[in-house]
Amino acid sequence: MGAPPPVLSVRNAKKRFGPVQALRGVSMDAHRGEVLALLGDNGAGKSTLVKCISGVYALDEGEIALEGELTPLHSPASARRAGIETVYQDLALFDNLTPAQNFYCGREIAAPTWLPRGLRFLKKRAMDREAAAVIDRLKVRLPKFDAPVALMSGGQRQAIAVARATVFARKVVILDEPTAALGPRESGKVLDLIKQLRAQGNAVILITHNMEHVVELADRAVVLRHGRKVGELKPDKSNRQELVSMIVGADA
């Protein structure tokens, strides 16, 4: 049979918002166990592409396949069910809930299963235990495990959002600018989490403007410009300049 199909495969993705053609036929693959950096200037189409993959927008044309199978992604919830986890820039955390409650919010462990989802009874201890184990395994340091997320710092909140993705990620994890609002030390912790996600066998799609992180972490980089894919290479220190040129559109 040869190599397994890519866990995520986007073919000829097109998306238009009124007069703006945000995606003009982008194709790309992502494989298990790799960090794929998605690069591009503002307005290049990164966010649109990512939102199509995570079920926020529907593609006008083109298709998305997971492990070789065409998968319709109607909503964020259906993308999550299909195994695609997204950590948005706004983190989508519930400030009034604890880390454990945040982990399982919308996907609660509850019984009995013959009742409609909303009428089931929460298995709080099971959720607390699982969440504590994940927090422990990822070596995320939190001031208090039973305090609402509102009381936690930016880095801790980012770590909770990424850790939540690790609980449910089965195929693809998308991280939109995960270190943009963080200091160097907190960024380092988030980068460690990304490495763990990769080690778990996920395809990690990383949107970032930080070229150092790209060189340090990414196994492959895809560059978008004006809604088209303009380049793809394996980033290292030697071709960093070339990568930047592709992003801004200058001749290398």
Added chain:
Amino acid sequence: MEERSAVALQARKGERGMGGSVISLILHILSAGPALILLMLIGVVSITTPVFLKPANIGNILAQTSVIAIVALGQHLVILTRGIDLSVGANLALATVIGGLLFKVTDSSAVIIAAMLVASLAVGFVNGAVYVFGRLPHPFIITLATLSICRGIAYSIAENHTTMRGMPDFVVAIGGGDTFGVPNPFIVAMVCAGVMLVMAKAMVWGRWIYAVGGAPDAAIEMGIPVKWVLVSTYAIAGLCCGIGAVVLAGRTESSSPLFGNLLELDTIAAVIIGGASFLGGRGHVGHALVGAVMIGVIRNALNLNNFDAFIQMIAIGLVIVVAVEADVLRNYLESRARAIQATAT
């Protein structure tokens, strides 16, 4: 595995700095504040006004507070989702009038109670459905509209457009009787509170209410059926008006389009005074109950000391200001705590 994480959590506890622990102490006091203030209030009133602690008076307070408490339980759910329900008083009045009209043709308590509950549930459902599916930016307007509509219907269908006498025996017993010396309205309120506590804290639906109130956008992203959570919340708030209507109609042995006047303000005040956040996402059943009792105690104490009803309004208004400011202070302290966290780790 479990033991190890417990140890790790234990180890993390000692790591907060001085500033952090002072702030978290104040936050704890704030969260217990309303209950403490209520206890202090009861203490002061008992000393200054000896009649206050007489069983007859306590029974009176409990019976009078029950209607506010039951409706406030529904209001607290709505406020948890960042909403507001202005129609509760009119909804309650309409339900009593429907009960009163039915009493002309039947004396079946079951039919009358069922009709009152169904009517109020329907009004609540309309509130939620128009808010959600009519894509309104805020529930203020639709509940204001149903306030007007329900009050108008209640007046127009009530006999002679005013209060009607009479309720079946069982309804009268619910509103006016007692069981082993405990007023029945109080028992009804406690049962409602118990059921709501289970729904809000033990069921997935309750967790979704908090999620929708805490971060509506995130709730959608996480696949929570936000629209139905909201519709069911308003429907249950409506149902609480119906239960309150049964209690009030029973206690007064009458029904009236005049009932529940300004009940929306009393219930919103109760929820906020009790310590729930007006910004949504924070609060529990206890807040609604503590707030309702506090309003009852303030009114009762001022009554016993022969203060005007106007003074009661001023007093409750002042308490609301204090409660809202406490909420603001809590949010400020939390952001301070967050800043301290960021520098500590």
